[in-house]
Structures are given as C-alpha cells and as structure tokens.
Amino acid sequence: MGLFGASAWKAAAATFAELPFVNGRRELVTNFPQKGAMLLQRTRPPLLETPFEVFDQGVFTPTDRFYVRWHLANIPNSVDPATFRLNIRGHVRQPISLTLDDLVREFRPFEIAAVNQCSGNSRGFFSPRVPGGEWANGAMGNALWKGVRLKDVLDRTGVKAGAPQVRFRGLDTGAIPQTPNFMKSLAIDHARDGEVMIAYAMNGDPLPLLNGFPLRLVVPGWYATYWVKMLDDIEVLDKPDDNFWTTKAYLIPDTPFANVQPGQQGVKMVPINRMLPRSFFTNVQDGAVFKVGQATTVRGIAFGGDTGVAKVLFTSDAAGPWQEARLGPDHGKYGFRQWEVPLRLSSRGPHKLMIKAVNTAGSAQPDHANWNGAGFMRNVVESVSVQAT
Amino acid sequence: MSTNLRNLALVWAVPILLGIALATGLAWSRNTDSTAAVGETAGGPVQRWAKVSVEMPTSHAAFPAGNGAEIANGQCLICHSAGMVLRQPPLTLDEWTGEINKMRNSFGAPLPADQVAALARYLVGINGRQQSPGGPSAVDGQGS
Numbered sequence: 001m002g003l004f005g006a007s008a009w010k011a012a013a014a015t016f017a018e019l020p021f022v023n024g025r026r027e028l029v030t031n032f033p034q035k036g037a038m039l040l041q042r043t044r045p046p047l048l049e050t051p052f053e054v055f056d057q058g059v060f061t062p063t064d065r066f067y068v069r070w071h072l073a074n075i076p077n078s079v080d081p082a083t084f085r086l087n088i089r090g091h092v093r094q095p096i097s098l099t100l101d102d103l104v105r106e107f108r109p110f111e112i113a114a115v116n117q118c119s120g121n122s123r124g125f126f127s128p129r130v131p132g133g134e135w136a137n138g139a140m141g142n143a144l145w146k147g148v149r150l151k152d153v154l155d156r157t158g159v160k161a162g163a164p165q166v167r168f169r170g171l172d173t174g175a176i177p178q179t180p181n182f183m184k185s186l187a188i189d190h191a192r193d194g195e196v197m198i199a200y201a202m203n204g205d206p207l208p209l210l211n212g213f214p215l216r217l218v219v220p221g222w223y224a225t226y227w228v229k230m231l232d233d234i235e236v237l238d239k240p241d242d243n244f245w246t247t248k249a250y251l252i253p254d255t256p257f258a259n260v261q262p263g264q265q266g267v268k269m270v271p272i273n274r275m276l277p278r279s280f281f282t283n284v285q286d287g288a289v290f291k292v293g294q295a296t297t298v299r300g301i302a303f304g305g306d307t308g309v310a311k312v313l314f315t316s317d318a319a320g321p322w323q324e325a326r327l328g329p330d331h332g333k334y335g336f337r338q339w340e341v342p343l344r345l346s347s348r349g350p351h352k353l354m355i356k357a358v359n360t361a362g363s364a365q366p367d368h369a370n371w372n373g374a375g376f377m378r379n380v381v382e383s384v385s386v387q388a389t
Numbered sequence: 390m391s392t393n394l395r396n397l398a399l400v401w402a403v404p405i406l407l408g409i410a411l412a413t414g415l416a417w418s419r420n421t422d423s424t425a426a427v428g429e430t431a432g433g434p435v436q437r438w439a440k441v442s443v444e445m446p447t448s449h450a451a452f453p454a455g456n457g458a459e460i461a462n463g464q465c466l467i468c469h470s471a472g473m474v475l476r477q478p479p480l481t482l483d484e485w486t487g488e489i490n491k492m493r494n495s496f497g498a499p500l501p502a503d504q505v506a507a508l509a510r511y512l513v514g515i516n517g518r519q520q521s522p523g524g525p526s527a528v529d530g531q532g533s
Contacts, residue, residue, distance in 0.1 A: 040472065
C-alpha cells in the first residue's frame with residue numbers, strides 16, 4: 001500500500017518550471033513519444049522546449065531531449081519505410097523517387113555537427129513582449145546529423161538551367177484544408193553548396209518522429225524554419241517561390257541583428273536567414289551564491305551562428321575587463337562549443353556575470369537586446385546575477 | 390592439446406572473436422559519432438529501417454468560462470490546443486484582434502467576421518492588458 005500510494009502520488013503531482021517572464025509557468029511532461037522530460041509549450045501541434053540544464057551535459061543535445069516545433073496539426077502518427085518515398089521533381093531533366101535504402105546505398109554519406117535553433121528561440125524574454133511560442137532559451141539543440149548532400153541528390157535528377165530556388169515540403173498538413181501547406185525554399189546556389197543535406201540520422205540514431213522521421217533537411221548556420229521535417233517532396237522551381245510560408249511568414253527587418261524600435265513603421269522586410277552568435281551559462285543561474293575568495297569554474301556553451309566561434313568573453317564586472325574563456329573541443333564550425341573560466345569573487349555583495357561570443361566573421365553578441373515584432377533572432381549578451389557572501 | 394580441447398577452443402573462439410569485433414565496431418562508430426566534425430563517413434544504414442508508429446498525447450484543456458468562451462472552444466481548438474493561447478503574455482484588445490485576424494486571413498480559420506470582436510473581448514478578459522506606456526508590442530501579422 002505504501003509503495004503503491006507513493007507512486008500514485010508521484011503520478012498525480014505534475015512538475016512545473018517557472019520560466020523567468022510573465023505567464024512563464026510550464027509543465028515538465030514525459031508523455032510525448034520518443035521524448036524524455038520536456039517543457040510543454042503546446043500539446044497540439046507539439047511545441048516542446050528542452051529544459052536548460054540539459055545543455056550542461058555536453059555539446060551534443062540528447063536526441064530524446066531535443067526541442068520540438070510543429071506548425072500544422074495533421075502530423076502522421078506512423079511512417080513506414082517500406083512505402084515512404086522522397087520525390088525530387090519540377091524543373092529537372094529526370095524526376096526521381098527514392099526509398100530510404102536508395103539514399104543510404106546510392107549516395108556518399110555525409111555528416112556534420114550543427115545547431116538547429118528556432119527563429120523565435122528566447123521570444124519570452126522580448127521586452128515589450130510579443131505573441132508567439134513563448135520560449136525561454138531551450139528552443140535549440142546541437143546534433144551530429146548524418147545523411148546525404150542535397151547537392152548529390154539534385155545532381156542525380158539534373159537541375160535545368162534557370163532554376164532560381166528549390167522548395168521543400170514534409171508530410172504534415174493543416175487541420176483544415178484552408179491552411180497553407182508548410183513549405184520553405186532555398187536559393188539554388190545555397191541548395192547546391194555541399195553543406196545543405198538530407199539527414200536520416202541524428203546522433204547516430206534515426207530521427208524521432210517528432211524531430212522529423214524519417215528525413216529532415218539540415219541547413220547549417222540557418223534558422224530552423226528551413227530545416228523541413230518529414231521531408232518527402234523537393235521541387236526545383238522555374239520561378240521564385242510565392243507560397244505563404246516563404247513570402248509572408250518568417251520575415252525580419254532588413255537591419256543589423258533584425259533590430260527595430262517597437263512600433264517602428266516602413267522597415268524593409270526580408271526572409272529570415274543566417275543565425276547570429278550566442279553564448280549561455282549552463283552551470284550557474286540567477287541567484288547563485290558563492291563564498292568570497294572561493295575558487296570555482298563557470299562554464300557554458302556558445303555557437304557562432306553561420307560560422308565558427310572565434311572567442312568567448314567573460315566578465316564578472318559590467319565595467320570590464322573582459323577575459324577570454326577557455327574553449328572545449330571543436331566539433332565543426334556550426335556546432336555548440338563548450339567554454340569555461342575560473343572564477344574567484346573577491347568582494348562581498350551582488351555580481352553580474354556576463355558572457356559574449358564573437359564569431360570568426362567578427363560578429364559579436366550585442367550589449368543591448370535586439371527587438372522585432374515577431375520575436376526573432378534574440379542574441380543579446382547573456383548575464384546572471386549572483387551573490388558573494 | 391587434445392582434439393576435444395581444440396574443438397572446445399574453436400567453439401568458444403568464434404563467439405568471443407565475434408564479440409570483440411562487434412564491441413570494437415560499436416565503440417568505433419560511437420567514437421566517430423562523438424568526435425567527427427564534418428565530412429564523408431563510412432556508408433551503410435545506421436540500423437535496419439523500422440516502421441515508426443507513435444501515439445500523441447491529447448490536450449483536454451478548455452478555455453476558462455466567460456462571455457465568448459464558446460467561440461474560443463469552438464474555433465481556436467480546430468487547429469491548436471488551448472495552451473498556446475493561455476501561455477501568451479497579456480495582450481491588448483488590438484493585439485488580440487490582430488492575432489485572431491492572422492488566424493482567419495493567413496490560416497483560414499472559419500471564424501465569422503462578426504465574432505472577431507466578441508472573441509477579442511473574451512481573450513482580453515482572460516489574458517489582457519491596457520496599452521503599455523512603452524508602446525505597442527507590434528503584432529506584425531506574420532504566420533509564425
């Protein structure tokens with residue numbers, strides 16, 4: 001009875017996390033297929049955030065804790081590799097239809113470590129707030145993606161001259177027929193750059209269904225909106241894509257860091273594209289208490305966005321100076337990089353620890369938060385407030 | 390070594406060697422997975438392709454009672470669970486109206502035009518705010 005009572009109580013008691021913004025209470029759920037404990041942002045279609053402590057475990061995000069983001073509610077519950085086909089068609093010499101085994105056997109395998117980050121990661125921290133998926137910082141993850149180069153598949157089908165773009169579509173559809181199918185396009189040269197790939201594995205295993213089983217487009221360095229899940233249709237276009245998701249959604253102000261003033265009008269808008277550098281603390285949180293003079297190690301992760309991390313800068317004093325953090329192993333320029341610094345706070349009282357990544361193109365995280373009405377591309381310098389006693 | 394012993398050794402050697410080979414192979418592939426950065430890799434499937442069938446959890450959450458709750462429960466839940474709305478920051482009447490019209494114009498929500506105002510008033514009632522002194526939070530009408 002005792003044991004039964006305890007487990008029944010455990011099952012009944014939901015666990016919640018308080019994300020640090022208004023209306024930020026989120027349930028930690030374990031009832032999504034092939035997923036461990038995740039923060040519930042929305043049940044249908046699923047939006048699941050990676051609890052931030054997961055990022056302290058290493059630079060590769062465990063597949064069962066990798067965040068989940070779907071736009072449309074009609075997601076197949078079942079995919080059968082025996083009948084699944086990837087179709088490549090459109091402005092090509094020879095349309096082809098490939099099985100998963102065709103992809104594995106007939107093309108040279110390719111793999112790359114790359115961060116997949118939602119365009120709206122960290123939207124909940126926007127001030128003033130904006131509507132959308134109200135994520136904290138866990139709508140991102142880094143995986144080792146394995147599959148085939150998109151270029152090799154396009155070459156097999158024979159792209160005809162004059163194709164401006166390639167459009168990608170997955171198996172998901174809207175709950176009602178009036179909802180536009182989710183499709184995204186890339187410029188033809190980008191699609192053929194030898195890095196954009198079709199992944200059939202992440203971190204050595206097939207993708208979980210919620211992360212796009214059996215195939216997902218991987219667009220290293222670009223926001224996740226382009227990483228089409230359950231990819232089954234690739235259409236080479238003979239004129240620029242005019243579909244809703246490419247022309248009207250996921251637009252950003254054409255300004256540095258996509259930054260505008262709230263209410264600002266008349267800004268040119270362009271499709272979201274390359275990611276910006278970011279860095280995070282993973283073993284220290286707001287409110288942490290240290291002993292004066294106590295030696296400790298502060299660590300976290302960083303990524304360069306569309307290129308590698310050049311350096312990660314740390315300070316425990318907003319007035320500076322900044323010191324360079326020691327960087328962990330480099331698994332490729334598009335992945336997470338661990339950083340760490342030794343810390344010894346010498347004076348009693350509050351301290352603000354700050355971290356800033358600079359990428360190999362010289363782009364640094366801004367000191368003031370960038371803002372736009374869609375809540376995209378936040379990449380401000382991160383800080384935690386701690387005490388020394 | 391007697392014939393019996395030799396036979397015994399052979400019988401055991403095969404599974405043992407196979408085990409070592411398997412273990413080395415596994416360790417090797419795990420090692421490549423954790424250290425490889427980018428590039429071409431050994432071929433072959435990651436594993437035999439198996440059919441994947443899952444069951445998604447369903448949301449039983451409904452909108453809180455109030456004038457207009459029946460519109461929210463009848464319309465919003467067609468395409469998404471209630472949590473998406475209930476987890477938004479507090480929005481103004483204009484901002485909620487913008488969100489509702491985004492659902493109608495961009496995603497084809499069948500909400501009749503003459504119910505937009507009533508639904509917006511309801512949403513302000515359950516999760517609303519007055520215009521902030523810092524200006525609008527600029528619902529920009531995107532579908533994302």
